[in-house]
Amino acid sequence: MAQSPPANRGTYAKSSETRSLILDAAIVAFAESGLEGASTRAIAAAAGVNQPLLNYHFGSKDALYLECAQAILDRFADGMAAATAPAVAFLAQGQGDRATAHDLLRQLMDALVETLVMGEEAALWAGFVAREMNAPGDAFALLYERLWQPGTELTAQLIRAARGSDPGSEEARLDALLLIANMIAFTSGRRVSQAIMGWNEIGAEQVAAVRRSITRQVDALVADTSREN
Structure with missing residues (x-):
């Protein structure tokens, strides 16, 4: 009997895409304003996500900065x-x-x-x-x-x-x-x-x-x- 695809495959792909969108927005924001000047709220808005979702993926602005690097x-x-x-x-x-x-x-x-x-x-x-x-x-x-x-x-x-x-x-x-x-x-x-x-x-x-x-x-x-x- 053929196996069904994993139920979380679509969720994983969506999660990976969300991370990429946040990283792209964050790289631009950090380039323009630096770590101290950039706002996670503005980064989330530029990525088209809410701030809690940004925090879920990266935890903190410092962690997001390192993930950008x-x-x-x-x-x-x-x-x-x-x-x-x-x-x-x-x-x-x-x-x-x-x-x-x-x-x-x-x-x-x-x-x-x-x-x-x-x-x-x-x-x-x-x-x-x-x-x-x-x-x-x-x-x-x-x-x-x-x-x-x-x-x-x-x-x-x-x-x-x-x-x-x-x-x-x-x-x-x-x-x-x-x-x-x-x-x-x-x-x-x-x-x-x-x-x-x-x-x-x-x-x-x-x-x-x-x-x-x-x-x-x-x-x-x-x-x-x-x-x-």
């Missing part, structure tokens, strides 16, 4: 997974082929451009993340440990491998940090960058131009081995 991390990881996994696997094998490392570095930066420059969600994340960078709060450690530090170190290791340089080189880490920092121009600095470039929007053509520029920088970094040899 976790949601940003999860969504970012999903967008970067296809480029991150082969890079991690390559580096786990030890110092390998320089050309392969160079190609993987290009792919990683391409994915970063795709996620941060082209992705509309990144514009919502930017304000939240920028606040934690400028005025570290409860989410700083989470973002540092799961995003900033490992992302920079992965990029630095690929730079070292592509150069065939010292695995412990501090200079490669600095180069990685500055390379990734270029993306800030199109996240928290998006409006300024568009005005400077005279772009009314950032569509496929503009993303392609950014990608070409980042690729040139990657190629220059990999070619510049004189400082570390």
Whole structure:
């Protein structure tokens, strides 16, 4: 006899959708007003739910804030997974082929451009993340440990491998940090960058131009081995 679907499946899906709506509204509110300035009542209204339902899902404003940081991390990881996994696997094998490392570095930066420059969600994340960078709060450690530090170190290791340089080189880490920092121009600095470039929007053509520029920088970094040899 065929089994009936679980009775709570629809309830679970609805609950998950409600959480996502609240998180999306909260990320925007926290980006605009910070933890102290944002109101859970306003967040609930923006999400189209009542405040008791927000409290049911998240318990407190502090807990909601941390859940927003976790949601940003999860969504970012999903967008970067296809480029991150082969890079991690390559580096786990030890110092390998320089050309392969160079190609993987290009792919990683391409994915970063795709996620941060082209992705509309990144514009919502930017304000939240920028606040934690400028005025570290409860989410700083989470973002540092799961995003900033490992992302920079992965990029630095690929730079070292592509150069065939010292695995412990501090200079490669600095180069990685500055390379990734270029993306800030199109996240928290998006409006300024568009005005400077005279772009009314950032569509496929503009993303392609950014990608070409980042690729040139990657190629220059990999070619510049004189400082570390």
